Amino acid sequence: MELYWNKTIETMPREQIRELQLTKLRATVENVYTNVPYYREKMQEKGLLPGDVKTLDNLKDLPVIVKQDLRDTYPFGLFAAPMQDIVRIHASSGTTGKQTVVGYTKRDIDVWAECMARCFVMSGADKDSRIQVGYGYGLFTGGLGAHYGAEKLGAVTIPASSGNTRRQITMLKDFGVTHLCCTPSYSLYIAETMAEMGIKRDELKLKSGLFGAEPWSDAMKQEIESRLGLRAHDIYGLSEIMGPSVSQDCHCQKGLHIWEDCFIAEITHPDSGEPLGEGEMGELVITTINKEGFPLIRYKTKDICSLTYKQCDCGRSHVRMSKPAGRTDDMLIIRGVNVFPSQIESVLLNMGEVEPHYQIVVERVNNLDTMTVEIEISESMLSDNVKGIENAEQKLSKQIDSILGINAKIKLVEPKSIPRSEGKAKRIIDNRKI
Numbered sequence: 001m002e003l004y005w006n007k008t009i010e011t012m013p014r015e016q017i018r019e020l021q022l023t024k025l026r027a028t029v030e031n032v033y034t035n036v037p038y039y040r041e042k043m044q045e046k047g048l049l050p051g052d053v054k055t056l057d058n059l060k061d062l063p064v065i066v067k068q069d070l071r072d073t074y075p076f077g078l079f080a081a082p083m084q085d086i087v088r089i090h091a092s093s094g095t096t097g098k099q100t101v102v103g104y105t106k107r108d109i110d111v112w113a114e115c116m117a118r119c120f121v122m123s124g125a126d127k128d129s130r131i132q133v134g135y136g137y138g139l140f141t142g143g144l145g146a147h148y149g150a151e152k153l154g155a156v157t158i159p160a161s162s163g164n165t166r167r168q169i170t171m172l173k174d175f176g177v178t179h180l181c182c183t184p185s186y187s188l189y190i191a192e193t194m195a196e197m198g199i200k201r202d203e204l205k206l207k208s209g210l211f212g213a214e215p216w217s218d219a220m221k222q223e224i225e226s227r228l229g230l231r232a233h234d235i236y237g238l239s240e241i242m243g244p245s246v247s248q249d250c251h252c253q254k255g256l257h258i259w260e261d262c263f264i265a266e267i268t269h270p271d272s273g274e275p276l277g278e279g280e281m282g283e284l285v286i287t288t289i290n291k292e293g294f295p296l297i298r299y300k301t302k303d304i305c306s307l308t309y310k311q312c313d314c315g316r317s318h319v320r321m322s323k324p325a326g327r328t329d330d331m332l333i334i335r336g337v338n339v340f341p342s343q344i345e346s347v348l349l350n351m352g353e354v355e356p357h358y359q360i361v362v363e364r365v366n367n368l369d370t371m372t373v374e375i376e377i378s379e380s381m382l383s384d385n386v387k388g389i390e391n392a393e394q395k396l397s398k399q400i401d402s403i404l405g406i407n408a409k410i411k412l413v414e415p416k417s418i419p420r421s422e423g424k425a426k427r428i429i430d431n432r433k434i
C-alpha cells in the first residue's frame with residue numbers, strides 16, 4: 001500500500017511550500033485583479049495593486065471576502081474564467097438567503113480530484129479499494145467531489161448518493177465495500193439500520209470511512225468506529241473553496257492536513273479579523289491559489305479551529321488544522337457562555353449512558369436563553385423507572401455544567417425518536433424569536 005498519492009508535493013520541505021505559495025498567490029491576485037471587476041474595486045479601495053504582494057506576509061493586507069460578497073455578485077460575478085471555460089457549477093443553499101454559486105474549469109476539476117485522491121490514500125485506500133460514495137450527488141459538492149477522486153485513484157467507485165439506506169447496506173455487503181464516504185450522522189444511521197436488518201459489522205469489509213460536511217466530536221468518532229468496525233477519518237471542505245478534500249486527517253489522526261499547494265490558511269479573530277498565532281483558536285480564512293474558475297482571496301469560512309505547522313509523523317509537511325469545533329453561526333451563547341453543539345455532544349457521549357442521537361432546543365424565557373438537550377436513552381436504560389431516568393438526566397446536566405459551565409436541561413427521549421439524517425444533521429432547533 002502506498003503511503004502517499006503525490007509524495008513530492010505532500011512531503012515538500014516547508015521552505016519550498018512557502019516559495020510555491022508566494023508564486024501562486026501572486027498569479028492568483030494578478031488574475032482576479034485583471035478578470036474580476038469586484039476584486040479590482042475592493043483592491044483599489046485599499047490602494048493596492050497586484051505588484052504590492054511581495055511576500056506571503058502581504059496576504060494580510062488584502063481585502064477579505066465573506067459569503068455576502070458571493071450573494072452580492074450572484075450568480076457568476078466572481079468567476080475569473082470566461083463562461084466557455086466553465087465545465088461545472090455547484091451551489092450551496094445555506095440556511096438563510098440566496099444560494100451561492102461556484103464554477104470550475106476542467107483544470108479545477110482535475111485539481112479537486114487530485115486533492116481528493118490524496119485524501120483517499122491518507123485513509124488507506126488504493127486502486128484495489130471499493131469506495132461507496134454516500135454523500136448526496138447534485139449541487140452539493142460531497143457526492144461528485146468524492147466520486148472524481150475515487151475514480152482518479154483507480155478504485156471501484158460506487159455512486160450510491162445519500163438515502164435508500166437498506167439498499168446502501170446491501171451494496172456495502174454484497175460489493176465488499178472497503179471505504180465509505182458520508183456524513184458522520186448518516187454513518188450512524190447506516191449502523192442502526194444494519195442492526196435492524198440483522199447484519200453484523202463483521203459481515204462487511206469496511207476498513208475506513210471519510211466522514212465530514214458537519215462537525216462531530218471525538219466521542220462520536222469512537223461510536224462510529226465501534227459500530228461499523230472501521231477507522232473514521234475526518235474530511236473537511238466547503239463549496240466556496242472547492243468541496244470535500246480541502247483537508248483531512250492522515251493515519252496519525254492528529255489534525256487535518258490542508259493541501260498547501262492549493263490553499264493558504266490563516267487563523268484570525270472572528271470579530272476583529274486580527275491575525276492569530278499558531279495554536280490559537282479562531283476563524284479559518286482560506287485563499288485558493290490553484291483555481292481558475294472561482295478563485296477566492298481570504299475567504300472567511302466561519303469555521304473555528306487552530307493550526308499547527310509542526311512536522312507530522314506521517315511525513316507530510318502540510319499544515320494541520322484542528323478538528324473544526326463548529327461554525328460561528330452555530331455557536332450558542334447561553335447566559336454569556338459560548339458553546340458549540342459538538343462540545344455538548346462530546347460531554348454527553350463520554351458519559352456512555354445515551355445514544356449518539358440528540359438535538360438542542362434553544363428558547364428565550366424572560367429574556368434569558370435556555371437550552372434543552374434532547375438525547376436518546378440507551379437500550380439498557382429503557383427498563384429504568386421514572387426516578388432512575390430523572391437521576392440520569394440530572395447527572396448528565398451536572399456534568400455539562402462542570403465541564404462547559406453552562407446550564408442545560410437534559411431530556412432523555414425514547415430510542416429512535418430524534419429525526420435521523422441522510423446528510424448534514426440538524427442539531428439546533430432555535431425557538432428564540434429574536
Ligand code: DLL
Nearest residue numbers: 092142212213214215235236237238239243244324
Ligand atoms: O460540506 C463539503 C464537504 C462534503 C466536506 C463532504 C466534507 C465532506 P458545504 O455544504 O459548502 O460543503 O458546507 C461547508 O460544512 O464551512 C463547515 O462548517 C462544515 N464542514 C465541512 N466539513 C466539516 C468537517 C461541504 N469535517 C461547511 N468538520 C463548512 C466540521 C465541517 N465541519
